[in-house]
Amino acid sequence: MTTYDKDDNTTGLLHLGHGEGSKVERIKLESHYLAGQIAEELATDSTHFAEAEVQLVKFHGMYQQENRDMRQARKIAGSEKAYQFMVRSRIPGGVLTAEQYLVEDELADRYGNGSLRFTTRQGIQLHGILKGDLHATINSINKSLLSTLAACGDVNRNVMACPAPAANRVHTQISKIAHKIAMHLAPRSQAYHEIWIDGEKAQTVTSTQEEVEPMYGPTYLPRKFKVGIAFPDDNCIDVFTQDVGLVPYLVNDELAGFTVLIGGGMGMTHGKVETYPRLATPLCDIPADEVLKVVETIVTVQRDYGDRQNRKHARMKYVVEERGVAWFKAEVERRLGYTLLPPREVSFADADDHLxxxxxxxxxxxxxxxxxxxxxxxxxxxxxxxxxxxxxxxxxxxxxxxxxxxxxxxxxxxxxxxxxxxxxxxxxxxxxPDAVGASRFAMACPALPTCGLAVAESERILPSIMREIDEDLRELGLADERISVRMTGCPNGCARPYLGDIGLVGRSKDLYNMYLGGDWSNTRMTALYATSIRTHEIAATIRPLLELWKAERLRQETFGDFCHRIGFENLRAKVESRATIAASSRS
The missing domain is CATH 3.90.480.10 (Sulfite Reductase Hemoprotein;Domain 2)
Structure with a gap:
């Protein structure tokens, strides 16, 4: 394992550049490897954690939230916020047993809001957990042999993989590799087990930082880190959105190795030009038995060079974009001690939903x-x-x-x-699945009322929007055509709205930006088509675009490909022309 070099910075913070790091960096450094005062605060009867622990519990697999639907009423009443927690299980490749699923199902009723939520990274979230029930919830999840450790926080998150059961031996190998990566990149600190499983400290930690966290060090990563493994010709996991994407290549139907992609990520901030979504770039080809070593080495480059001053600019995609792929490859090779093979061309035939x-x-x-x-x-x-x-x-x-x-x-x-x-x-x-209609290829993040980052609705309103779009598709004779719609309540992109046919991104209350023009295999990003569309205008804004698609598309051309080919200036002009003609005919 590549060890953290404490001599790089005498303060214990990693490559901060100018300044002393963000507030979160200081919290991590002073947390004694993620322990902080979590255990002490769990023993109190308060409904929420203090500011530092709010950051630390993320590493343990949860977010402190509030029911924002109740905010105004509670404020008027002089009551504190309606605090609650989302608890997320880390499930590599999305694979679990029937018994483990039933544990999550039962916990949702016992301690949560009665629902389960499957995430876009193949995990399970329980919502509405109260602080007093956190220990029982997480302890039960671990007894089922699942874990919430590193489901959130500035570490490697859940490792994604194509979920299709073994159609051949390669599927089985990929699933196993996903699990190995997840275990290899998990934090080593004993704080999680001491707080949630053992209930007491195993021993006083006197080890050096290299022994406690040999890869991460005391401040872990600058931001979250994501790894995903696709399957040949099937990009069902959106591999280009990962910090590290692995695309298998086969020789005589056997797994020979992987093409490594780096620097993907969907998050951005409205009005901050230094932030942007980015698709991953091919880096190299590696043999299958080199995966753990190479992925870990890439993690250490991000550990040492990611931006620890500005969390909005801290993902690895900015290191790749600003320093360049050639620099990044050279740095990985220097740490590995050997030259990497050039990457082969990556393409996909489809993104199968496996329904x-x-x-x-x-x-x-x-x-x-x-x-x-x-x-x-x-x-x-x-x-x-x-x-x-x-x-x-x-x-x-x-x-x-x-x-x-x-x-x-x-x-x-x-x-x-x-x-x-x-x-x-x-x-x-x-x-x-054909009975689902257009909603089959729609995705939304939770957004309001629980997500603290949400500026607009998503999950609660997308179904009604999709019903309108579905009706328009039927009226236009396009009911059998595939079209994907992805919606988020903020620009961080948890439902990956910058891919697919249509992306809807919350800008503020009841206002959305619309992105168009991705491809069906999710290897091309959408682009901004229109801003500040009100909720009730979304389907009406899409309708004339569907009419144009029907009238002018090439044979078997998808909606996203059509928008990309025509170009947005032409699309806007054509939509305006049709609207003018329609208004004239009505008068």
Missing amino acids: GWHKQADDRWFLGLYIENGRVKDTPTLQLKTGLRRVIEQFRPGIHLTAQQNILLTDLTEEQRAPVEALLSEYGIATN
Whole structure:
């Protein structure tokens, strides 16, 4: 493991440049490797953590939040904020057992708001946890052999991988490699286990920082870090959005190695030109057995050169963009001690959502089920949470979560297919993905009322917007066409709105920027088409673009490809011309 060199900076902070680092850097440095005063504050009867611990608990897999729907009423009443917590499980490749899923399901009812949320990084979030229930929740998750450690915070987050069950041996290898990377890049500090699992300190930490965190050091990374492994010809995990993306290449149908991509990331800040979304750049090719060493070395370059003064400018994409890929490659080679092979060309045929029934290599089956915006809950018309629980209790399938916030029930026999379908149907759960309509390829972040960064709605309003878009597609005879819509309540891009056909990004309350022109395999970013569109205007703004697409597209041209080919100036001119003609005809 590449060790942290404490002699690089006598203060213990890493390569800060001018200044002394952001407030969060100081909090990390003084936290005694993520322990801080978390245990002490858990022992109090307060509803929330102090400022420093709010930052530290992220590393332990949670965010302190408030129910913002209640903010004004509580303020008038003179009450404190309605504090609550989101707890996120780190699930490499999105693979868990039926028993582990049922634990999460039960905890959602016992301590949470009664719902599960599948994330766009193949994890599970529990919302509405109160501070007094945090220990019981996280302890139970760990007893199921899942973990929340490093699901958040300035470390490597959940490692993504194509969730499709083994269609061949390579799928199995990729899943195992994702798990190995996740374990290899996990923090080594004992603070997590002492607080949430053991309940007491194993011993007083007197070790040197190299022994406690040999890779991360006392201040960990400048910002979050993301790794994902695609599958040949299937970019279902949006590999170009990762800090490190791994694209396998095969020789005689065997896994030979990976093309390494670096510097992807979706986040930006409105009005800050120094921040921007970026797609990853090919760096090199590596043999399969070099993955851990190379990925770790890339992490250490970001550790040492990422911006620790400005957290909005701290992701690795800025190091890659501003110093250049050639510099980055040379620095990785210097640390490795050998020359890296040039990268091969990377392309994808599709981005499969894996919904519906599919046969596995072992003659068993898996069923991909659509979950609207990843939210698993019961409603008067759809008992999704109860139905999934009943099927998983009865048939004990494997569980694989997808990057599109859906779920795969795996390892089902031919004889189980009909009874699984019948049981799901009892709870109103459709198994045919074609019945979903345009919403099949839509994604939204949670946004309001819980996310502290949200400036606009997302999850709660996208379903109604998609119903309008779906109706327009049917009226235009485009109901069978695929179109992806991704919505976020802020520009940080958790639902990856800068990819796909249409991205909707919250600008302020009830106002959204619209991005267009990505490609279906998610290798080209969208671009800004229109700003400050009100919620009720979104579908109406998209409708004339759909009409143009129908009238002028090339054969089998996707909506995103059409917008990209025509160009936004032409699109705006054509839309305006059609509106003028329509207004003239009405008069």
